[in-house]
Amino acid sequence: MRAVVYRGPNDVEVTDVPDATVQDPTDVLVKITTTNICGSDLHMYEGRTSVEEGKVLGHENMGVVVEVGPAVSRVKVGDRVSVPFNIACGTCRNCLHGWTSFCLRTNPIEGMVGAAYGYANMGPYDGGQAEYLRVPFGDVNLLTLPEGTEHENDFTMLSDIFPTGWHGTELAGVVPGDDVAVFGAGPVGLMAAHSALIKGAARVFVVDQQADRLRLAESIGAIGVDFSAGDPVEQIMDATRGRGTDRGVEAVGYQAHDPSGEEHPELVLDNLVSVVRATGGIGVVGVYMPQDPGARTEAAQQGRIGFDYGTFFTKGQSMGTGQAPVMRYNRQLRDLIVAGRATPGFIVSHELPLDDAAEGYARFDRREDGWTKVLLRPEALAS
Incomplete structure (x- = not known):
């Protein structure tokens, strides 16, 4: 599959990487429809973190479920979903108290709590600036959305920044x-x-x-x-x-x-x-x-x-x-969007094909006039 890969300071490449797959019984495989470049991605892009070369980037993701593991019972193939940037087990002490951003089980790095997709020190998980994304503990983590493509630019903000x-x-x-x-x-x-x-x-x-x-x-x-x-x-x-x-x-x-x-x-x-x-x-x-x-x-x-x-x-x-426990808020914020009370997509300035990610990173990093929020699309959305 195609994905955005970190190569070094100020250098990302869209290239072929091994396909994301279901690896564990609780996994869900999501076909990405929209993935965003986050301002915190720029810390890695500028070489200000310890992110390893070859990391697939991207923690602001949404898409459609295309495969589920045998232990998944709530999420179904065909569901349109938002993927919180936090990767939560749902059963540790912090998760049970609503602090999914500080999950005690999903990050194996010593001294770290909380995991995320495609980010330095946040565990071994590939990001979603790609055609597909593996979501661990899919029943716990995924937020289902109304079918279709309505509110795509608003809903894509539910994974992180909203x-x-x-x-x-x-x-x-x-x-x-x-x-x-x-x-x-x-x-x-x-x-x-x-x-x-x-x-x-x-x-x-x-x-x-x-x-x-x-x-x-x-x-x-x-x-x-x-x-x-x-x-x-x-x-x-x-x-x-x-x-x-x-x-x-x-x-x-x-x-x-x-x-x-x-x-x-x-x-x-x-x-x-x-x-x-x-x-x-x-x-x-x-x-x-x-x-x-x-x-x-x-x-x-x-x-x-x-x-x-x-x-x-x-x-x-x-x-x-601290980082936001996305699941504490995302359902309510989704419903505010559906009701027309929240319109977070007002910040979107550019919608680019995934293959143009390197240009998007460079221009967003330079804070060029008008480059406020960049969305990447692995393929064109249906009209």
């Missing part, structure tokens, strides 16, 4: 009437803004410097804050008459940088501590790594990020972190 954006607002504690600051207007940040507005936030400030992304934020009713035009904390404090926001979402991660492009991994955390009011909440869904050999400082290379913890403590703020 639940991740929603998770950011959950970790922050967003409730109706809150003012919310979202740092980062990439796909996850835009999904966090969309989620906060669906939840009834009074105002959502979205901080970035990319004009196209800020326009998208404003198109859904958020307030764009361009940090290249001045200190974003000052801009938001002025807009809130010095009060600050009730909640904040970190959707940038360890490659946060200033307007000149110089990296400061603590920058967004410091800004959120400053802009969120005393006793307010912060949700961190931007990716941070235990090791980052490409970081500027020795501490950051070891995953040690020195943010303004003293002020955080003094203000009595709370902070939640």
Whole structure:
């Protein structure tokens, strides 16, 4: 089958790889209809992780079931499904408590919990930027969708970024009437803004410097804050008459940088501590790594990020972190899409054939104007 394979920093190749197959009784084989390039894929693409050469990439996947293992009873051949990026066993302590993003059984790498498709340190699983994908524990993991091709661009966000954006607002504690600051207007940040507005936030400030992304934020009713035009904390404090926001979402991660492009991994955390009011909440869904050999400082290379913890403590703020347990949210978010209450596909900028993945990676990584969210299609969808 054709698949997107990591070859080294800034180098991916679409090539033939062994077919995905049913290997265990609980496996399901999915024919991919849409798979996305995620902003976190760019960490691997840029050589900022320990991903091995030859890895099939892709953790944002959806498609149609074409084969099931003998122990699969819920999912059927022909089902249209969304594949959460978390690979969960469904029976360990964390899974039973709803923390499928921290499954204790699916990642054999020592010291790691939680598994995912096609990602560094997340287990031996191939990704879905390919024609087919093997899904372990298929009855546990797969979300069934309405038949056909309707809402394809919306539903493809259910595997990761829409639940991740929603998770950011959950970790922050967003409730109706809150003012919310979202740092980062990439796909996850835009999904966090969309989620906060669906939840009834009074105002959502979205901080970035990319004009196209800020326009998208404003198109859904958020307030764009361009940090290249001045200190974003000052801009938001002025807009809130010095009060600050009730909640904040970190959707940038360890490659946060200033307007000149110089990296400061603590920058967004410091800004959120400053802009969120005393006793307010912060949700961190931007990716941070235990090791980052490409970081500027020795501490950051070891995953040690020195943010303004003293002020955080003094203000009595709370902070939640970590990857989203997709299955905690995806059914509800699917139904919001079907009802027309959520339209996460508004962020899609490009829909490319799978064979054009290398170009998609390169242009998305360069943050070219208008390249906001790239979808890959192994074959054309039926009209």
